[in-house]
Every structure is written in C-alpha cells, then in structure tokens.
Amino acid sequence: MQVDNLELLGRKGPPEDGQSVVEVKRHQDFWFDDGSIVLRAEDIQFRVHRGVLARKSTVFNDLFAVARPDGAEVVDGCSVVHLTDSAEDLAHVLSGLYDGIQYRQNGGSSSSWRTIRAFLRLGDKYAIDELHREAMHHLQVYASGYLNEWDNFLDADSVNRVGARKWDEWDAIDLVNTLKGLELPLIRTLALYRCCQFQTETLILGASDKNKIRVQLCQKDIVTCIIARESLQVRHLEIIDTLAASPSRCATEHTCAAGRLKAEASWRFTEGHLNYDPLAQTDKRLREKYESHRVCGSCIKHCISTYHAGRQEIWDTIDEYFEDI
Numbered sequence: 200m201q202v203d204n205l206e207l208l209g210r211k212g213p214p215e216d217g218q219s220v221v222e223v224k225r226h227q228d229f230w231f232d233d234g235s236i237v238l239r240a241e242d243i244q245f246r247v248h249r250g251v252l253a254r255k256s257t258v259f260n261d262l263f264a265v266a267r268p269d270g271a272e273v274v275d276g277c278s279v280v281h282l283t284d285s286a287e288d289l290a291h292v293l294s295g296l297y298d299g300i301q302y303r304q305n306g307g308s309s310s311s312w313r314t315i316r317a318f319l320r321l322g323d324k325y326a327i328d329e330l331h332r333e334a335m336h337h338l339q340v341y342a343s344g345y346l347n348e349w350d351n352f353l354d355a356d357s358v359n360r361v362g363a364r365k366w367d368e369w370d371a372i373d374l375v376n377t378l379k380g381l382e383l384p385l386i387r388t389l390a391l392y393r394c395c396q397f398q399t400e401t402l403i404l405g406a407s408d409k410n411k412i413r414v415q416l417c418q419k420d421i422v423t424c425i426i427a428r429e430s431l432q433v434r435h436l437e438i439i440d441t442l443a444a445s446p447s448r449c450a451t452e453h454t455c456a457a458g459r460l461k462a463e464a465s466w467r468f469t470e471g472h473l474n475y476d477p478l479a480q481t482d483k484r485l486r487e488k489y490e491s492h493r494v495c496g497s498c499i500k501h502c503i504s505t506y507h508a509g510r511q512e513i514w515d516t517i518d519e520y521f522e523d524i
C-alpha cells in the first residue's frame with residue numbers, strides 16, 4: 200500500500216502572496232482533547248488517537264512511524280497529517296472505528312450508500328479490513344440475487360429498508376460510477392436498471408445532491424441504459440399482451456375482461472410515461488390492482504402466475520440487457 204498521497208506538511212506563518220486563506224474548522228464530533236494526532240481532510244481537522252488508527256490500519260501505522268520533519272505543522276501539540284480524502288468520507292470511517300460497527304441493524308439494510316462508499320474507498324486505501332468487509336457485506340444485501348428478496352424490498356413499507364429498489368437518483372448514479380472496475384457485476388447491473396427508471400433529462404444530465412454536487416453517468420452507460428430500457432419496455436409489453444390473450448376459467452367473463460384490461464393498461468404506462476420497470480409489479484401489487492378492478496379469483500390466480508413467469512425470466516437474464524455495447 201502506497202502512502203504517497205498522504206502528506207506531512209509543514210507550512211507555518213501566513214500564506215504567500217496570491218494564495219487564498221482557507222478557514223480551517225474542527226470537526227464537531229471527532230475532536231478529542233486527549234487526541235494525539237490531527238488529520239486534515241479538505242478544510243476540516245480531526246483530532247484523534249494515533250494508537251487507535253495505527254491498530255486498525257497498517258497504512259496509518261506506517262505513516263505515523265515516519266519522523267516528523269523540522270518545522271512540520273502542529274496544532275495543540277499534535278502533528279497535522281494532510282489527507283487527500285473528503286472530510287465526509289473520513290468522518291464516516293472515524294465513526295465506524297470509534298463508535299463500532301453499528302450498521303448491521305434491521306437485517307443489515309440500514310446504512311446509507313454514502314457510509315458504505317466511504318468504507319469501500321478508505322477501507323481499501325488504508326487497509327482497514329473490518330470496514331472494507333462491512334462495505335462488501337452491505338453491497339451484497341443491497342442487491343440480492345433472488346427475485347423474492349427483491350420483491351420483499353418492494354413490498355416493505357418501512358423507510359428503514361434500503362434495498363436496491365430504494366436507491367435515489369444520486370445514489371444509483373454514484374453507485375454505478377463507484378463500482379467501475381470492481382468485480383460486483385450484479386450490483387452494478389441493478390444500479391443501471393434503477394437508472395433506466397429516471398426521466399430522460401436525469402439519465403443524460405445526472406443528478407445533484409443537497410450540496411449541489413452533481414453526479415453523471417458516463418456516455419457509454421447512458422447509451423447502455425437507453426438501449427436496455429427500450430428492450431425492457433418491449434419485453435414488458437409482450438408479457439402484458441400474453442396476459443390479455445390468455446384463456447382462463449372465469450365465472451364472470453364480462454366483468455373480468457373489462458377489469459383485466461384496466462389493470463393491465465396501468466402497467467403499460469406510468470403517469471403518462473413509458474414504463475421501463477417490468478420488475479415493479481410484485482405478486483402482491485398485481486393482486487391488489489386486479490382486486491381493485493373486481494377481477495375474479497380464478498383470473499387473478501392465472502394472471503399472477505403468467506406475469507410472475509415473465510418477470511422471473513427478465514430477472515434471470517437481467518445482465519443481458521446491460522451487456523457492453
């Protein structure tokens with residue numbers, strides 16, 4: 200592990216002419232009065248304990264072993280180590296180290312993508328194995344390989360259930376970009392699938408978070424999503440057509456035919472837009488929709504079975520929709 204992107208800087212006194220003065224702040228949670236080292240990320244300082252970090256990270260251990268040069272920057276008697284990471288990522292990692300791994304609550308699905316991303320990046324960079332393992336665990340939970348687990352996420356109303364389906368636009372795009380080069384193809388595919396549901400403007404131009412930080416898919420991924428969502432829509436319409444044409448034992452044929460048509464029409468389009476989300480309709484949702492249109496039990500059973508088979512086939516071949524162009 201190289202530490203050449205870490206610096207022990209020793210600037211003292213006012214900045215040279217032409218340099219802007221940056222106001223350096225102390226992090227409100229990670230400034231311990233008995234801390235023995237100050238880490239600086241962006242314009243935030245963290246006063247922490249070198250023994251704790253050295254115990255968790257061989258990279259920090261090696262870094263702290265380097266003799267402090269004469270004139271090195273010191274704050275409250277502590278050497279200052281400048282890191283090239285974001286202050287946000289560093290705060291997530293320090294929270295993981297100091298507060299413990301508290302992220303496996305609720306079946307391991309309660310962590311935000313940003314926490315996991317920090318563990319993934321810095322866990323690897325600083326060789327903090329426990330955090331890197333935690334990130335990998337959550338990524339697997341986020342994107343289960345089983346359709347029934349995907350459906351459980353869809354059917355769960357709890358806001359604490361953060362599954363692949365619940366990624367917001369920023370998270371999904373950032374996830375796609377972050378996972379480039381990592382061997383996590385299913386998770387990246389499901390994140391791209393999520394991007395297919397965006398409005399065209401967001402798909403092409405990206406999304407901004409509350410701090411106005413914009414993330415955007417690369418041109419290749421944008422094209423992949425546009426092609427994939429057309430194919431997904433076509434396959435979805437084929438499944439719906441199969442429903443309409445299927446024979447079934449039906450006691451109230453006239454009522455059911457009209458009800459089935461209304462229910463199925465709602466899956467062709469979503470609020471006036473083309474529907475690129477054939478995995479959205481779980482068995483539970485299908486049943487509720489058919490029942491709201493007074494379709495008989497026999498028809499509902501038949502249609503759910505047919506629709507489910509179509510969804511399963513899409514799920515089983517989902518990677519083929521996103522193969523490299």
Ligand SMILES: [Zn+2]
Pocket residue numbers: 448449450451452455494495496497498499
């Ligand atoms: Zn019927």
